[in-house]
Amino acid sequence: MxxxxxxxxxxxxxxxxxxxxxxxxxxxxxDTGGGAAPATADQGAGATGSGATGGGTGAQGGGFARTGDIPVGGGKVFEDQKIVVTQPAAGTFKCFTAVCTHAGCVVGDVSGGTINCPCHGSKFKVTDGSVADGPAKKPLAAVAITVDGDAIRKA
Structure with missing residues:
Protein backbone atom coordinates (compact mmCIF):
# COMPACT_ATOMS: atom_id res chain seq x y z
CA MET A 1 0.00 0.00 0.00
CA ASP A 31 2.03 41.12 -19.89
CA THR A 32 3.66 44.47 -20.41
CA GLY A 33 4.12 44.97 -16.69
CA GLY A 34 1.08 47.19 -16.23
CA GLY A 35 3.29 50.13 -15.32
CA ALA A 36 5.92 52.22 -16.96
CA ALA A 37 8.08 50.46 -19.51
CA PRO A 38 11.68 49.86 -18.52
CA ALA A 39 14.19 52.28 -19.92
CA THR A 40 16.32 51.30 -22.86
CA ALA A 41 19.91 52.32 -23.31
CA ASP A 42 21.03 54.85 -25.88
CA GLN A 43 24.80 54.72 -26.19
CA GLY A 44 26.11 58.26 -26.15
CA ALA A 45 23.09 59.47 -24.17
CA GLY A 46 24.70 58.64 -20.83
CA ALA A 47 22.71 55.45 -20.27
CA THR A 48 25.74 53.29 -19.70
CA GLY A 49 27.07 52.10 -16.39
CA SER A 50 29.90 50.10 -14.97
CA GLY A 51 27.94 48.62 -12.08
CA ALA A 52 25.25 46.83 -14.12
CA THR A 53 24.90 43.12 -13.85
CA GLY A 54 25.45 41.18 -17.04
CA GLY A 55 23.06 38.77 -18.64
CA GLY A 56 25.18 35.95 -20.04
CA THR A 57 28.57 35.89 -21.64
CA GLY A 58 30.06 36.12 -25.08
CA ALA A 59 30.80 39.82 -25.46
CA GLN A 60 33.74 41.75 -24.14
CA GLY A 61 32.99 42.94 -20.63
CA GLY A 62 30.52 40.16 -19.84
CA GLY A 63 27.52 41.33 -21.87
CA PHE A 64 25.32 39.03 -23.94
CA ALA A 65 26.09 40.86 -27.21
CA ARG A 66 28.53 43.26 -28.84
CA THR A 67 27.40 46.53 -30.35
CA GLY A 68 29.09 45.54 -33.62
CA ASP A 69 26.79 42.50 -33.88
CA ILE A 70 23.69 44.70 -34.14
CA PRO A 71 23.29 46.28 -37.59
CA VAL A 72 22.29 49.95 -37.88
CA GLY A 73 18.64 50.11 -38.91
CA GLY A 74 18.18 46.46 -37.98
CA GLY A 75 18.66 44.13 -35.07
CA LYS A 76 19.31 40.63 -33.81
CA VAL A 77 17.05 38.10 -32.11
CA PHE A 78 18.51 36.27 -29.10
CA GLU A 79 16.10 33.35 -29.10
CA ASP A 80 17.61 31.63 -26.04
CA GLN A 81 17.03 34.77 -23.95
CA LYS A 82 13.75 35.64 -25.71
CA ILE A 83 14.88 39.18 -26.44
CA VAL A 84 15.63 41.21 -29.54
CA VAL A 85 18.13 44.08 -29.68
CA THR A 86 17.83 46.76 -32.34
CA GLN A 87 19.95 49.72 -33.43
CA PRO A 88 17.47 52.12 -35.07
CA ALA A 89 20.15 54.79 -35.50
CA ALA A 90 23.93 54.59 -35.19
CA GLY A 91 24.83 54.29 -31.50
CA THR A 92 21.21 53.92 -30.26
CA PHE A 93 20.32 50.47 -28.93
CA LYS A 94 16.87 49.27 -27.94
CA CYS A 95 15.82 45.94 -26.47
CA PHE A 96 12.41 44.26 -26.45
CA THR A 97 10.93 40.93 -25.54
CA ALA A 98 11.11 38.57 -28.53
CA VAL A 99 7.74 37.02 -27.65
CA CYS A 100 5.06 38.19 -30.08
CA THR A 101 2.07 39.72 -28.33
CA HIS A 102 -0.37 38.06 -30.73
CA ALA A 103 0.10 34.33 -30.10
CA GLY A 104 3.29 34.01 -28.06
CA CYS A 105 5.64 32.91 -30.85
CA VAL A 106 9.28 34.02 -30.71
CA VAL A 107 9.95 36.59 -33.42
CA GLY A 108 12.08 35.29 -36.26
CA ASP A 109 14.16 38.13 -37.64
CA VAL A 110 14.70 41.86 -38.01
CA SER A 111 14.62 43.32 -41.53
CA GLY A 112 13.19 46.27 -43.39
CA GLY A 113 12.97 48.33 -40.21
CA THR A 114 10.71 45.83 -38.44
CA ILE A 115 10.93 42.92 -36.01
CA ASN A 116 9.07 40.11 -37.77
CA CYS A 117 7.07 37.22 -36.35
CA PRO A 118 7.00 34.12 -38.55
CA CYS A 119 3.80 32.66 -37.07
CA HIS A 120 1.12 35.07 -38.28
CA GLY A 121 3.07 37.92 -39.91
CA SER A 122 2.99 40.55 -37.17
CA LYS A 123 5.62 43.26 -37.54
CA PHE A 124 6.95 45.61 -34.86
CA LYS A 125 8.96 48.82 -35.33
CA VAL A 126 12.68 48.61 -34.44
CA THR A 127 12.51 52.09 -32.91
CA ASP A 128 10.00 51.44 -30.14
CA GLY A 129 8.50 47.93 -30.49
CA SER A 130 5.11 49.32 -31.53
CA VAL A 131 2.95 47.37 -33.96
CA ALA A 132 3.72 48.18 -37.60
CA ASP A 133 1.43 45.47 -39.01
CA GLY A 134 -0.96 43.04 -37.27
CA PRO A 135 -2.57 40.80 -36.31
CA ALA A 136 -0.77 41.77 -33.07
CA LYS A 137 -2.44 44.71 -31.33
CA LYS A 138 -0.01 45.29 -28.45
CA PRO A 139 3.63 46.45 -28.76
CA LEU A 140 6.61 44.35 -27.71
CA ALA A 141 7.54 45.16 -24.11
CA ALA A 142 10.78 47.08 -23.65
CA VAL A 143 13.63 45.35 -21.83
CA ALA A 144 16.16 47.52 -19.97
CA ILE A 145 19.76 47.25 -21.16
CA THR A 146 23.01 49.08 -20.66
CA VAL A 147 25.78 49.64 -23.18
CA ASP A 148 29.30 49.77 -21.78
CA GLY A 149 31.96 50.13 -24.45
CA ASP A 150 31.00 47.45 -26.96
CA ALA A 151 29.20 45.23 -24.43
CA ILE A 152 25.40 45.12 -24.25
CA ARG A 153 23.97 43.84 -20.95
CA LYS A 154 20.57 43.47 -19.38
CA ALA A 155 20.16 46.23 -16.82
Missing part, protein backbone atom coordinates in the same frame (compact mmCIF):
# COMPACT_ATOMS: atom_id res chain seq x y z
CA UNK A 2 2.87 2.41 0.68
CA UNK A 3 4.06 2.08 -2.95
CA UNK A 4 0.66 3.24 -4.18
CA UNK A 5 0.67 6.14 -1.78
CA UNK A 6 4.19 7.11 -2.85
CA UNK A 7 3.31 6.88 -6.56
CA UNK A 8 0.11 8.79 -6.03
CA UNK A 9 1.95 11.52 -4.09
CA UNK A 10 4.67 11.69 -6.76
CA UNK A 11 2.14 11.99 -9.59
CA UNK A 12 0.11 14.58 -7.71
CA UNK A 13 3.25 16.61 -7.03
CA UNK A 14 4.35 16.42 -10.68
CA UNK A 15 0.88 17.41 -11.84
CA UNK A 16 0.80 20.39 -9.49
CA UNK A 17 4.26 21.52 -10.63
CA UNK A 18 3.22 21.27 -14.27
CA UNK A 19 0.02 23.20 -13.62
CA UNK A 20 1.94 25.88 -11.74
CA UNK A 21 4.39 26.26 -14.64
CA UNK A 22 1.55 26.44 -17.18
CA UNK A 23 -0.32 29.07 -15.18
CA UNK A 24 2.85 31.11 -14.69
CA UNK A 25 3.39 31.06 -18.44
CA UNK A 26 -0.19 32.18 -19.06
CA UNK A 27 0.13 34.99 -16.55
CA UNK A 28 3.33 36.26 -18.18
CA UNK A 29 2.04 36.00 -21.77
CA UNK A 30 1.31 39.41 -23.20
Missing amino acids: SNQTTRRALLAGAGAAGLTAALAGCAAYG
Whole structure:
Protein backbone atom coordinates (compact mmCIF):
# COMPACT_ATOMS: atom_id res chain seq x y z
CA MET A 1 0.00 0.00 0.00
CA SER A 2 2.87 2.41 0.68
CA ASN A 3 4.06 2.08 -2.95
CA GLN A 4 0.66 3.24 -4.18
CA THR A 5 0.67 6.14 -1.78
CA THR A 6 4.19 7.11 -2.85
CA ARG A 7 3.31 6.88 -6.56
CA ARG A 8 0.11 8.79 -6.03
CA ALA A 9 1.95 11.52 -4.09
CA LEU A 10 4.67 11.69 -6.76
CA LEU A 11 2.14 11.99 -9.59
CA ALA A 12 0.11 14.58 -7.71
CA GLY A 13 3.25 16.61 -7.03
CA ALA A 14 4.35 16.42 -10.68
CA GLY A 15 0.88 17.41 -11.84
CA ALA A 16 0.80 20.39 -9.49
CA ALA A 17 4.26 21.52 -10.63
CA GLY A 18 3.22 21.27 -14.27
CA LEU A 19 0.02 23.20 -13.62
CA THR A 20 1.94 25.88 -11.74
CA ALA A 21 4.39 26.26 -14.64
CA ALA A 22 1.55 26.44 -17.18
CA LEU A 23 -0.32 29.07 -15.18
CA ALA A 24 2.85 31.11 -14.69
CA GLY A 25 3.39 31.06 -18.44
CA CYS A 26 -0.19 32.18 -19.06
CA ALA A 27 0.13 34.99 -16.55
CA ALA A 28 3.33 36.26 -18.18
CA TYR A 29 2.04 36.00 -21.77
CA GLY A 30 1.31 39.41 -23.20
CA ASP A 31 2.03 41.12 -19.89
CA THR A 32 3.66 44.47 -20.41
CA GLY A 33 4.12 44.97 -16.69
CA GLY A 34 1.08 47.19 -16.23
CA GLY A 35 3.29 50.13 -15.32
CA ALA A 36 5.92 52.22 -16.96
CA ALA A 37 8.08 50.46 -19.51
CA PRO A 38 11.68 49.86 -18.52
CA ALA A 39 14.19 52.28 -19.92
CA THR A 40 16.32 51.30 -22.86
CA ALA A 41 19.91 52.32 -23.31
CA ASP A 42 21.03 54.85 -25.88
CA GLN A 43 24.80 54.72 -26.19
CA GLY A 44 26.11 58.26 -26.15
CA ALA A 45 23.09 59.47 -24.17
CA GLY A 46 24.70 58.64 -20.83
CA ALA A 47 22.71 55.45 -20.27
CA THR A 48 25.74 53.29 -19.70
CA GLY A 49 27.07 52.10 -16.39
CA SER A 50 29.90 50.10 -14.97
CA GLY A 51 27.94 48.62 -12.08
CA ALA A 52 25.25 46.83 -14.12
CA THR A 53 24.90 43.12 -13.85
CA GLY A 54 25.45 41.18 -17.04
CA GLY A 55 23.06 38.77 -18.64
CA GLY A 56 25.18 35.95 -20.04
CA THR A 57 28.57 35.89 -21.64
CA GLY A 58 30.06 36.12 -25.08
CA ALA A 59 30.80 39.82 -25.46
CA GLN A 60 33.74 41.75 -24.14
CA GLY A 61 32.99 42.94 -20.63
CA GLY A 62 30.52 40.16 -19.84
CA GLY A 63 27.52 41.33 -21.87
CA PHE A 64 25.32 39.03 -23.94
CA ALA A 65 26.09 40.86 -27.21
CA ARG A 66 28.53 43.26 -28.84
CA THR A 67 27.40 46.53 -30.35
CA GLY A 68 29.09 45.54 -33.62
CA ASP A 69 26.79 42.50 -33.88
CA ILE A 70 23.69 44.70 -34.14
CA PRO A 71 23.29 46.28 -37.59
CA VAL A 72 22.29 49.95 -37.88
CA GLY A 73 18.64 50.11 -38.91
CA GLY A 74 18.18 46.46 -37.98
CA GLY A 75 18.66 44.13 -35.07
CA LYS A 76 19.31 40.63 -33.81
CA VAL A 77 17.05 38.10 -32.11
CA PHE A 78 18.51 36.27 -29.10
CA GLU A 79 16.10 33.35 -29.10
CA ASP A 80 17.61 31.63 -26.04
CA GLN A 81 17.03 34.77 -23.95
CA LYS A 82 13.75 35.64 -25.71
CA ILE A 83 14.88 39.18 -26.44
CA VAL A 84 15.63 41.21 -29.54
CA VAL A 85 18.13 44.08 -29.68
CA THR A 86 17.83 46.76 -32.34
CA GLN A 87 19.95 49.72 -33.43
CA PRO A 88 17.47 52.12 -35.07
CA ALA A 89 20.15 54.79 -35.50
CA ALA A 90 23.93 54.59 -35.19
CA GLY A 91 24.83 54.29 -31.50
CA THR A 92 21.21 53.92 -30.26
CA PHE A 93 20.32 50.47 -28.93
CA LYS A 94 16.87 49.27 -27.94
CA CYS A 95 15.82 45.94 -26.47
CA PHE A 96 12.41 44.26 -26.45
CA THR A 97 10.93 40.93 -25.54
CA ALA A 98 11.11 38.57 -28.53
CA VAL A 99 7.74 37.02 -27.65
CA CYS A 100 5.06 38.19 -30.08
CA THR A 101 2.07 39.72 -28.33
CA HIS A 102 -0.37 38.06 -30.73
CA ALA A 103 0.10 34.33 -30.10
CA GLY A 104 3.29 34.01 -28.06
CA CYS A 105 5.64 32.91 -30.85
CA VAL A 106 9.28 34.02 -30.71
CA VAL A 107 9.95 36.59 -33.42
CA GLY A 108 12.08 35.29 -36.26
CA ASP A 109 14.16 38.13 -37.64
CA VAL A 110 14.70 41.86 -38.01
CA SER A 111 14.62 43.32 -41.53
CA GLY A 112 13.19 46.27 -43.39
CA GLY A 113 12.97 48.33 -40.21
CA THR A 114 10.71 45.83 -38.44
CA ILE A 115 10.93 42.92 -36.01
CA ASN A 116 9.07 40.11 -37.77
CA CYS A 117 7.07 37.22 -36.35
CA PRO A 118 7.00 34.12 -38.55
CA CYS A 119 3.80 32.66 -37.07
CA HIS A 120 1.12 35.07 -38.28
CA GLY A 121 3.07 37.92 -39.91
CA SER A 122 2.99 40.55 -37.17
CA LYS A 123 5.62 43.26 -37.54
CA PHE A 124 6.95 45.61 -34.86
CA LYS A 125 8.96 48.82 -35.33
CA VAL A 126 12.68 48.61 -34.44
CA THR A 127 12.51 52.09 -32.91
CA ASP A 128 10.00 51.44 -30.14
CA GLY A 129 8.50 47.93 -30.49
CA SER A 130 5.11 49.32 -31.53
CA VAL A 131 2.95 47.37 -33.96
CA ALA A 132 3.72 48.18 -37.60
CA ASP A 133 1.43 45.47 -39.01
CA GLY A 134 -0.96 43.04 -37.27
CA PRO A 135 -2.57 40.80 -36.31
CA ALA A 136 -0.77 41.77 -33.07
CA LYS A 137 -2.44 44.71 -31.33
CA LYS A 138 -0.01 45.29 -28.45
CA PRO A 139 3.63 46.45 -28.76
CA LEU A 140 6.61 44.35 -27.71
CA ALA A 141 7.54 45.16 -24.11
CA ALA A 142 10.78 47.08 -23.65
CA VAL A 143 13.63 45.35 -21.83
CA ALA A 144 16.16 47.52 -19.97
CA ILE A 145 19.76 47.25 -21.16
CA THR A 146 23.01 49.08 -20.66
CA VAL A 147 25.78 49.64 -23.18
CA ASP A 148 29.30 49.77 -21.78
CA GLY A 149 31.96 50.13 -24.45
CA ASP A 150 31.00 47.45 -26.96
CA ALA A 151 29.20 45.23 -24.43
CA ILE A 152 25.40 45.12 -24.25
CA ARG A 153 23.97 43.84 -20.95
CA LYS A 154 20.57 43.47 -19.38
CA ALA A 155 20.16 46.23 -16.82
